[in-house]
Amino acid sequence: MPKYLAAALQHWERYSAHALAARTVAATLAKGTANHLHVLSVYDYPALPTGYLPTELASRQQEERRRRTDTLMVHKLDAYVAPLRAEGVEVTPILRVGNPRDLIVQVATTLKADLVILGSHSKRGLLDIALGGTAQQVSKSAPCVVVLVSPSRREAVESRVDNV
Numbered sequence: 001m002p003k004y005l006a007a008a009l010q011h012w013e014r015y016s017a018h019a020l021a022a023r024t025v026a027a028t029l030a031k032g033t034a035n036h037l038h039v040l041s042v043y044d045y046p047a048l049p050t051g052y053l054p055t056e057l058a059s060r061q062q063e064e065r066r067r068r069t070d071t072l073m074v075h076k077l078d079a080y081v082a083p084l085r086a087e088g089v090e091v092t093p094i095l096r097v098g099n100p101r102d103l104i105v106q107v108a109t110t111l112k113a114d115l116v117i118l119g120s121h122s123k124r125g126l127l128d129i130a131l132g133g134t135a136q137q138v139s140k141s142a143p144c145v146v147v148l149v150s151p152s153r154r155e156a157v158e159s160r161v162d163n164v
Contacts (some may be wrong), residue, residue, distance in 0.1 A: 002120040004030055007040045007104045007138075011151040015080055017151035018119025025149045026117045027084050036090045041077045045069055070095075089128050101137040111144050120148035 006026035015023075023039075030037040046069065048062050073095055081091045096103045108116050120135035139146045 002033065002035055003038065003111055004035055004115050004117065005038045005040060005104075005108050005111055006117045007042070007100070007111040007119075015076075016119060018149065020119075021151040022119040022149045023080065023084065024115050025147065027087055027089055029117070030084075030089045030117070031087065036092065037084065038092045038094055038107075038111055038113070039081050040094045040096065040104060041073065041078070041080065041086070041094050042098065043069070043073050044099075062143050070097075071163070100134050101141075104134075104138045105141045105143070113144050115144055115145045116142050118146060118148055120150055122134060 005023050019060050027039055027041070041070070045066050048065055059068060073080070076094045077095055081093050095160065096107065104116065104118065107113075116138065116143060118135055118138060120133075130158050135146075139148065
């Protein structure tokens with residue numbers, strides 16, 4: 001039975017239209033084949049300017065911020081997978097901290113995933129053009145097929161309006 005991995009990269013306020021489009025495709029595939037879906041969300045900790053704080057206080061502040069971030073990300077991932085569960089899809093949520101390019105490939109390898117579903121967009125900065133974006137890097141390095149999903153124009157516009 002195939003294993004599917006949907007990767008939902010984090011935005012701090014809400015998931016992007018690309019992550020939501022990937023969720024829709026993953027749900028359709030999982031329901032159509034009665035397969036279990038693994039949903040990976042990758043995030044990083046916000047930087048804490050600590051130059052003006054004593055070392056011990058800065059360390060406590062950083063640890064508290066990381067704890068709050070971890071708690072927030074658990075809640076966000078729960079909210080992201082809730083519609084999948086409501087549709088009867090069996091889901092295993094996976095949270096990781098770090099570089100999404102590396103972690104998506106690592107988790108896909110560990111799970112022996114047959115398919116990775118990843119939201120992709122065409123906004124690219126100079127660094128992405130030189131090195132390739134996350135989707136491009138994952139496509140090159142993943143041990144399985146990678147399906148890149150983009151939202152419809154309407155979904156993308158609605159997402160931008162919601163994020164304002």
